[in-house]
Each structure stands twice: as structure tokens, then as C-alpha cells.
Amino acid sequence: MAEAEATAGASPVIEVRGLSYSFGERVALRDVSFTAGAGELLAVIGPNGAGKTTLLSILAGIRKPDAGTVRTPAGAVGWVPQQAALYRRLTVEENLRLFARLEGIEDVDAAVEEMLEQTGLADRRGDQVGTLSGGNQQRVNIAIGLLSRPAVLLLDEPSTGLDPRQRARLWEFVHGLAGGGTTVLYTTHHLGEVDRYGDRILVLADGEALFDGTAAELHRAAPESGAADFESAFVAFLRERGH
Amino acid sequence: MRWLLLKDLQILRRSPLIVGLLVAYPLVIGLLIGFALSGDDGKPRVAFVNEVPAGEGFDLGAGGQQFGAEQARAELCDRVECVDASSREEAERMVRDGEVLGALILPENLLDQLRSLTSLDPEPAKVDVYVNEDDPVKAQLVDDRIQALVTEANLILSERISKQAAEYIDLLIDGGTFQLPFLAQKLRILGLARAGVILEGVRRSLPVDSPARAALDQVIEFAHLAEDNLDFALPLLGAISAPIAVEKTDVSGTSTSLDSFAIAAAATFTLMFVTVLLVAGSLALEREENAFIRITRASVGRGGLLAEKITLGVIASLAVTLLMLIVMTPFGAVGWGRGHLIVLAILAGGAAFAAFGAAIGAAGRDVRASSLLAFMLSLPIALLSLVPSGTVSATLFEVLEVLRALFPFHPSLEAISSGLDAGAGSLWLRLLHLAALLAAYAALARAALRRFA
Numbered sequence: 005m006a007e008a009e010a011t012a013g014a015s016p017v018i019e020v021r022g023l024s025y026s027f028g029e030r031v032a033l034r035d036v037s038f039t040a041g042a043g044e045l046l047a048v049i050g051p052n053g054a055g056k057t058t059l060l061s062i063l064a065g066i067r068k069p070d071a072g073t074v075r076t077p078a079g080a081v082g083w084v085p086q087q088a089a090l091y092r093r094l095t096v097e098e099n100l101r102l103f104a105r106l107e108g109i110e111d112v113d114a115a116v117e118e119m120l121e122q123t124g125l126a127d128r129r130g131d132q133v134g135t136l137s138g139g140n141q142q143r144v145n146i147a148i149g150l151l152s153r154p155a156v157l158l159l160d161e162p163s164t165g166l167d168p169r170q171r172a173r174l175w176e177f178v179h180g181l182a183g184g185g186t187t188v189l190y191t192t193h194h195l196g197e198v199d200r201y202g203d204r205i206l207v208l209a210d211g212e213a214l215f216d217g218t219a220a221e222l223h224r225a226a227p228e229s230g231a232a233d234f235e236s237a238f239v240a241f242l243r244e245r246g247h
Numbered sequence: 248m249r250w251l252l253l254k255d256l257q258i259l260r261r262s263p264l265i266v267g268l269l270v271a272y273p274l275v276i277g278l279l280i281g282f283a284l285s286g287d288d289g290k291p292r293v294a295f296v297n298e299v300p301a302g303e304g305f306d307l308g309a310g311g312q313q314f315g316a317e318q319a320r321a322e323l324c325d326r327v328e329c330v331d332a333s334s335r336e337e338a339e340r341m342v343r344d345g346e347v348l349g350a351l352i353l354p355e356n357l358l359d360q361l362r363s364l365t366s367l368d369p370e371p372a373k374v375d376v377y378v379n380e381d382d383p384v385k386a387q388l389v390d391d392r393i394q395a396l397v398t399e400a401n402l403i404l405s406e407r408i409s410k411q412a413a414e415y416i417d418l419l420i421d422g423g424t425f426q427l428p429f430l431a432q433k434l435r436i437l438g439l440a441r442a443g444v445i446l447e448g449v450r451r452s453l454p455v456d457s458p459a460r461a462a463l464d465q466v467i468e469f470a471h472l473a474e475d476n477l478d479f480a481l482p483l484l485g486a487i488s489a490p491i492a493v494e495k496t497d498v499s500g501t502s503t504s505l506d507s508f509a510i511a512a513a514a515t516f517t518l519m520f521v522t523v524l525l526v527a528g529s530l531a532l533e534r535e536e537n538a539f540i541r542i543t544r545a546s547v548g549r550g551g552l553l554a555e556k557i558t559l560g561v562i563a564s565l566a567v568t569l570l571m572l573i574v575m576t577p578f579g580a581v582g583w584g585r586g587h588l589i590v591l592a593i594l595a596g597g598a599a600f601a602a603f604g605a606a607i608g609a610a611g612r613d614v615r616a617s618s619l620l621a622f623m624l625s626l627p628i629a630l631l632s633l634v635p636s637g638t639v640s641a642t643l644f645e646v647l648e649v650l651r652a653l654f655p656f657h658p659s660l661e662a663i664s665s666g667l668d669a670g671a672g673s674l675w676l677r678l679l680h681l682a683a684l685l686a687a688y689a690a691l692a693r694a695a696l697r698r699f700a
């Protein structure tokens with residue numbers, strides 16, 4: 005809550021107003037509005053098919069909204085898609101190098117080395133991505149999104165498939181970025197992560213934004229506020245709202 | 248874009264199966280076409296059976312020329328590849344087994360029949376032809392060749408016969424000696440010209456009022472008339488021996504030699520398959536590996552990706568098609584004097600095919616669907632583009648012409664033909680056509696990419 009108050013005065017980095025999006029007949033997002041300031045960590049959580057990925061891909065500029073406005077800093081949005089976007093026949097290093105070049109990073113070598121270091125894949129740099137384990141492929145997928153140092157970082161279920169140690173490293177790194185002023189918007193189904201790091205939370209269900217606040221506030225909003233853990237409180241909250 | 252291209256070449260290098268195909272395909276096709284062109288002189292194999300007794304011939308007249316089985320064989324073997332058979336039965340078996348396309352049999356009594364043509368009781372001469380009707384196209388081919396042979400033989404015979412008749416007429420006009428067949432005795436023929444001179448002498452010796460003069464005048468007049476008019480008979484006889492002469496004029500203005508056509512067709516097929524499949528597959532792979540969403544966000548964008556795929560297709564098509572043409576060079580069928588034009592044609596064809604492939608890849612979305620779509624679209628259109636005019640109804644051919652103009656195969660085939668062979672018409676119009684197709688398919692691919700992610 006302290007963070008949210010701190011950024012309330014400054015002009016938001018991300019501003020979403022009345023956003024709607026449909027895949028044909030299927031409504032994926034319905035009148036979603038929120039803002040996020042510099043250095044803020046915003047977790048977007050919700051059931052499968054809630055519209056989280058759709059929201060992030062619109063913020064990433066992949067899709068155009070049907071209605072509403074989306075404002076992000078021009079050309080400075082990093083993105084880690086939910087499904088690994090990698091060339092399986094290229095090595096770890098070649099993938100990093102290629103996307104570093106495509107994103108116009110000045111010191112390609114330094115950026116690649118830093119990411120190899122961060123993901124702990126320096127010793128696998130010469131291996132083709134297709135031969136890596138699922139979690140290691142996800143590490144490369146994240147590393148590519150982190151290559152450029154954008155003002156806004158969108159992470160779609162980045163921790164899925166990572167081992168606990170690597171998850172801890174990831175969140176450490178992400179918090180470091182946020183501390184440096186990067187606005188980070190991420191989705192996850194690991195609610196423990198959300199609770200632990202005390203982020204601001206946006207709850208999406210069936211394309212609608214049901215909640216915008218801290219984990220503690222969500223706990224209080226849940227019907228059985230005595231619920232032992234955050235995950236139970238969240239499930240109760242959704243059930244009460246008919247999801 | 249440069250990095251994307253290098254990336255694709257690297258991925259290609261790491262796909263041994265595809266690289267193997269890219270190298271093996273043009274090598275094998277090139278060698279096959281090369282051997283086919285050098286090994287086959289384009290003549291069908293026809294069995295020849297001669298039942299005419301050896302040494303017998305048909306006297307063709309005063310020159311002592313004869314027409315016999317040897318001449319017939321020589322004429323036939325000029326047109327087809329002759330395979331000598333010893334009997335009708337053997338020839339029939341060879342046709343049935345497909346060893347030969349057909350058989351020509353000169354029956355025993357052929358020369359008797361030919362001789363009878365100059366007698367008072369002519370009997371038409373006959374030759375026998377066996378074909379295997381299992382294959383109507385082949386049967387037609389043999390029919391045509393043998394029909395042409397017989398027509399030519401008829402022409403030679405009638406020419407010789409009319410020449411002989413002309414000699415008789417000359418004898419009638421100018422006089423001379425004449426050897427009667429079967430008689431040792433030679434006849435002296437007076438000739439109309441000399442008869443006229445003799446008669447005029449007789450007329451002068453008659454008294455002016457002799458009644459015989461009027462009668463003699465009539466005879467002299469007939470002799471002159473006959474002499475003058477029989478002269479006209481000579482060219483007339485010549486005309487009869489060949490009543491209709493064929494004078495062939497090529498009106499299409501372009502003609503490609505069969506060899507360059509075969510090479511151009513093989514090159515275009517190679518170009519088409521390699522380029523369309525590679526580009527369609529490579530573009531679909533971008534989506535399948537999900538990397539597409541990252542690339543469209545990067546500065547290259549969708550347009551840059553499309554340009555990169557077309558460039559990749561052009562590079563691959565140039566490499567593969569040149570490899571194929573180089574393989575065929577030792578067979579003497581490819582002239583590199585026009586090498587720059589060949590390269591130009593391949594570049595233009597490759598670019599148009601690449602754009603076509605990109606449209607397919609963007610529409611097909613995944614690699615398997617794209618490959619299938621590429622095959623299903625390319626092959627029928629290529630085959631339809633090879634349908635020659637005159638073999639289908641005029642309306643259908645017009646439809647085909649419109650259809651083939653909409654796809655890169657036909658203009659590529661013509662452009663490569665023009666590159667290979669100066670006689671195959673202007674290259675520039677075809678390059679323009681291919682450029683238009685490149686633009687159209689690139690626009691189509693660009694539109695399909697909009698809903699790619």
C-alpha cells in the first residue's frame with residue numbers, strides 16, 4: 005500500500021482505461037482499467053482463461069484493443085511471453101545474440117554475458133535450445149525478455165517450470181529492476197510469490213477486473229477472513245464473486 | 248533483417264535432411280535430365296520386318312533406280328530408331344511387350360503390287376503396321392510417324408513415275424529410241440517435231456491445187472498443236488506428283504528447342520519446389536516456434552520478416568537451380584554465354600515463387616499445413632502450365648492461360664527458356680510479369696501476416 009501511495013502523485017507509466025478485447029464471439033477482456041507507476045510491481049492473477057495473457061499481449065503491442073485506451077512508454081516495453089518464443093535449432097547464446105541485435109542493443113556481447121550469468125546457463129551456452137529441459141528453456145525465454153533494459157517489463161508466468169532456487173534468483177533480479185525504476189507487470193499462479201513479496205495485485209476473472217490492491221487487502225476482502233493462507237483466501241474471494 | 252537471414256541459414260545448416268534434399272534434388276534431377284537428353288535422340292523405337300525376297304527391287308525408270316526393301320528401311324530409320332525383327336511373330340511380340348512402340352512390315356508381294364501400278368490392272372500396294380493400343384498416346388505417335396513415312400514414299404514413287412511419263416512425252420515430241428520391256432529390239436520413235444518438219448516438206452512438194460494439201464494442213468496443224476501443248480504437260484505432271492506441298496511457317500515467333508525446354512521445365516520445377524516449400528515452411532516455423540511475436544515487436548517488424556523470407560527463398564533458388572544447370576552442363580545442353588540472363592531469370596522466378604510461398608506460409612500458419620498447401624497448389628498449376636495450346640478446347644485453353652498467368656510457374660518457365668535460348672522470345676516482358684506477381688503475392692502475404700499472431 006505504501007508503494008501504491010508513493011506512485012499516486014507521479015504520472016503513471018502504464019495507463020489502461022476501459023479496455024475490451026474479444027476473439028470473435030469470446031470476450032477475453034471487459035472494460036478493464038488500471039494504472040501503474042514507475043518502479044511498481046503489479047501481479048495480475050486470476051483463473052485460467054481469465055484474460056491475463058491477452059492483457060499483457062495488448063500492453064506488448066501485439067494486439068490492438070477493441071475498445072478503450074492503453075498508454076505505455078513508446079518502444080520501451082520488454083516482454084516475456086507465456087509460451088517460449090525461441091529458435092529451438094539455435095544455441096542458447098545464438099538466441100540471445102539474435103534478439104539482442106534485433107532489439108538494437110548497443111553492447112550485444114555484454115548484454116548476452118550478463119543474461120547467461122543471470123540465468124546460470126553460461127555452461128550451456130553452446131547447446132541448442134531444443135535440447136534443453138523445459139525449465140531451462142523457460143530461463144532462456146526470460147533472459148531474452150530481460151536483454152534490453154525497458155521502462156516497462158511484462159512477464160507472463162515467468163516462474164512456471166523453474167526450480168525453487170531459480171525462482172528465487174528470478175524474483176531477486178526482478179525486484180532489483182523495480183528498485184531501479186522499472187515498472188514490472190507479471191502474471192503467476194504461484195500465489196505464495198505474490199504474498200511473499202507484498203506486491204500490488206490486480207485480479208482478473210472472465211475478462212473483468214475484480215480487485216486492485218495489496219495482498220493484505222485481498223485477505224481482508226475474502227469472506228472467511230480467518231483463512232490460514234493467501235491461496236485459500238483468494239479461492240474464497242473468487243467463489244464469493246461467482247467464479 | 249541481415250541477422251534474421253543469417254539465423255535462417257544457420258537453422259538450415261543444422262537441418263541435415265533439408266540440406267541433403269536441397270543438394271540431392273537438383274543433382275539427381277540435373278543428372279536424369281542430362282542423361283535423358285544425351286541418351287535419347289528423340290526417336291521412337293519401331294520394329295522392321297522385311298518379307299520381300301532379297302535383291303528384288305521396283306524399277307523406278309530410265310535412270311535404272313530401284314526402290315526396294317533397303318531403301319524403305321533407310322527411309323524408315325531416318326525417322327525412327329529401327330529394330331530389325333526376323334518375322335511377323337517376333338515383331339508382334341516386341342510390340343506387345345513394349346520393347347518397341349510399333350512395327351512396320353513390308354509384305355512379300357509388296358513389289359508385285361507396286362509394279363502393277365504401272366500396268367493396266369493396278370492393285371494398291373499395302374504395308375502392315377502393328378501398334379500397341381494399350382497406350383493411345385504412343386499408338387498415335389507411331390501412327391503419325393509411319394503415316395508420314397508412307398506419305399513420303401508415295402510422293403517419291405509418284406514423282407519417279409511421273410518423271411518416267413515425262414520421258415515418254417519427250418520421246419513423243421522430240422523422237423529417239425525406245426527399249427521395249429521383255430524384247431531385245433529397240434524401236435525408233437520419230438517424234439512430233441520431226442514429223443511436222445517432214446510433213447511440211449511433203450506439202451511443199453505437192454501441186455498448189457492438190458486436194459491433199461488441205462488434208463495435210465490439218466495433220467501439220469495437229470502436230471504443232473500437240474508439240475506445243477505436250478510441253479505444258481511436263482510441269483503439269485510435276486504438279487500431280489505433289490499436288491499439295493507443305494510450307495511450314497512459324498507464326499508464334501518464338502520457338503524453344505526441345506532440349507532447352509526440357510532443361511527450363513526441370514529448372515522451373517526445382518525452383519518452384521525448393522523455393523515455395525522452403526519459404527512457406529520457414530515462415531510457418533516462425534509462428535510454430537512462437538518467435539514471430541518477438542520479431543514483430545522488434546524493429547524489423549512483419550514487413551522486414553517478409554522481406555527476409557523472400558531473400559532467403561531467392562538465395563536458395565539461385566543456389567539450387569544453378570547447381571542443377573551446372574550438373575547438366577557436361578551434357579552440352581546449357582550454354583553459359585547467356586549466363587547473366589539465366590541468373591536474371593532465376594532471380595526473378597525465385598523472388599515470385601518466394602512471395603507465393605510466403606503467402607502460403609502466412610495462410611497455412613503451421614509447417615505441416617503450409618507444406619501440404621504448397622504441394623496442393625503448386626503441382627496442379629505447374630502441370631496445367633505445361634498443357635500445350637491446341638490439345639484442349641479453345642475456351643478451356645483461354646481459362647488456362649489466365650490461370651497460369653496468375654502463378655509464377657509459367658512466366659518463370661518462359662523466362663528461364665528465354666535465358667537459355669535466344670530463340671525463346673523476349674526475357675524482359677517475362678521479368679516484368681514476374682515482378683508484378685512478386686508484388687501481388689508479397690501484398691497477399693503481408694495481409695495474411697496481420698492475423699498471424
Ligand SMILES: Nc1ncnc2c1ncn2[C@@H]1O[C@H](COP(=O)(O)OP(=O)(O)OP(=O)(O)O)[C@@H](O)[C@H]1O
Nearest residue numbers: 027030031032051052053054055056057058059086
Ligand atoms: N488466439 C486465440 N483465439 C481465440 N480465443 C483465444 C485466443 N487466445 C485466448 N483466447 C481466449 O481468450 C480468453 C483469455 O485467454 P488468455 O490466454 O488471456 O487467458 P489467461 O488468463 O492467460 O489464462 P492462463 O492462466 O491459462 O494462461 C480465453 O477464454 C481463451 O480461450
Ligand SMILES: [Mg+2]
Nearest residue numbers: 056057058086
Ligand atoms: Mg496466460
